[in-house]
Amino acid sequence: TDSLRESVDRYYNIYHNASTLSWTNKLKLGLGVLNIRRDNQRFLSEEIPDRTPRFGFTFDFIVVGAGTAGATLAARLSEIPQVKVLLIEAGSHENLLMGVPLVAPFLQLDDNINWKYRMKSSKKYCLGMKDNSCSMPRGKVLGGSSVLNYMIATRGSAEDYDRWAEMGNDGWAYKDVLKYFKKLESIDIPELRSDSLYRGTDGPVHISQSTFRTPLAAAFLEAGKELGYPLVMDYNGKDMIGFSYVQNTIVNGTRVSSNRAYLHPARDRKNLHVTLEATVKRVLIDRRENQAIGVEFTKNGRDTIVYARKEVILCAGTIGSSQLLMLSGIGPAKRLTELGIKVVRDASVGKNLMDHTLYVGLAWTIKEPLTLHFFEYINPFKSYITDYLLKRSGPFTIPCGIEAVAFINTINTTRPRESNDLNIGPNVELIFTGILPNGDFILPTVMNLKSQVRQIWEKYIGSYGFMISPIVMKPKSRGWITLLANDINVKPEIVPNYFDDPEDVKTMIAGIRIAISLVQTKAMQAFDLRMANVMYPGCEKYEYDSDAFWECTIRTITNTIYHICGTCKMSPREDPTAVVDPRLKVIGVRGLRVADASIMPEITTGHPNIHIHMIAEKAADMIKEEWGYLNTS
């Protein structure tokens, strides 16, 4: 179309005809560096100070882990002036450079801010990774994984929460949690600000859309329309199924982590104490009363004990919270006994592990230079970097190159527009990334690819292209986390058990076929596209495009999209698999709750960061209510 052509030309003119070594560009670059240094100084001055509590000190609430959930919860609890809150985090401060959207994956290389978990080696999945083991990055920094994440902002579908409620989790239906989704956000997308039914405008988490897009993103949306899917203005509003530009937790071109959203504004509160580079070893439980009374943590090589007058709340994430519960005696009794841990309660901690898998093998090259390209965007004499440094605009504002998403239901492809009527919600998400994964070293490195697979991808270095990656939204497979030692410093074993259920394989293949059919539409065929290699080691023996062929490639280069959850399952007390009840209280121990991704009884649709903010917002209100503070803060 004409508008598409216009945007092609504009893009081409800005980024490809720029005189590469002009003095103006050098000057702009210098000014840009000064500009971002100044902004970073300002950012650091907003960081909450690190305080070390004295041995034996007592707080009202102790929150463990300052990630998406922990930062949210601690900030909300500290709104009660008469209570003292301690937030304990194993990592250190965040800085502004961690918030540059395009280069988000680079953060995973940094040992200081990434726990760098590895999944247990498997013969059934992650076959294209070294040792058949996929990486599992997790944030170890103020803001936790919200500092490493790709800033995609989704709420999940209403059915997700209605289903939680159907499972007996009273108070978690969509009608109940909608107010927290609204409370937590400030929607900065102008067209959506007036939708007061669904969107909030006063919350700490800013949500926006990049003003820069590659022309291929528009073609992706057009392609969806051609196949009969609706274009959805706001997948976080009334309807989710369809094709949309992505919404992001970004303000002024930089990341909105939970730290920035919740802790920066709370930095001057005298009743909020944050202690950094402090690793909690276990929760202290008074065994006569079965009551959590405090925690033990290590900081600067010294062990310290602090006490909680009211509650300890674990927000250490899916891995951290399950590990801490087990180290404190709450978990599978047999395993705990084997490790010499005294059992407080035999519980299903570590089971019910769920994750979203992403097939990263579908990429197309494009002849014209219309998408992002690693060696161009890192060239300091092109406008990419200076646009970002001076104006926080341009391609650097696109997180990881992800520009558009589609939520679809593969069961109803003949009448896609009506999928919503079936009330079953999306079972696949497609992510459009205007960058060729194979074009740089970063994705192969963070994915831990085997050299044979790397070599296949390396053929495309220097090419332009894009990816369409299907994600299975409602996997049936369940994995687990097992404690390997009575020691917080020994990482637990993580078995994601991807594609254990054949239904998940079928759904992923259906997603792949829809992704391929999108590229066969007129909108996409207007460009000179070639499918990049999809033949991976071990899969040559299968007929191309057969189900067996796709199953082989899925099991070879499927990656996590980093959404692990569910290991401290929320469920009614009578359910033997329940770890916390619907008030998030650990069953069998008083004064102890879990509030983070681990409590999800079933994985939600889309990307969970906003869902976890919501969980923490609701947890804060439940805690305030129980202690009689709901109307005093």
Ligand SMILES: Cc1cc2nc3c(=O)[nH]c(=O)nc-3n(C[C@H](O)[C@H](O)[C@H](O)COP(=O)(O)OP(=O)(O)OC[C@H]3O[C@@H](n4cnc5c(N)ncnc54)[C@H](O)[C@@H]3O)c2cc1C
């Ligand atoms: C690379 C990556 C990309 C992602 N992309 C997206 C995305 O685009 N959109 C989206 O919605 N979601 C995304 N996610 C997922 C999302 O960010 C996480 O699900 C979410 O941040 C988890 O929140 P949480 O509070 O449960 O845990 P976390 O945010 O991980 O917080 C746990 C905190 O506890 C601390 N901790 C753990 N153990 C201890 C201990 N023993 N003592 C003290 N502190 C401890 C950790 O250091 C960490 O700060 C991504 C995640 C990753 C890693």
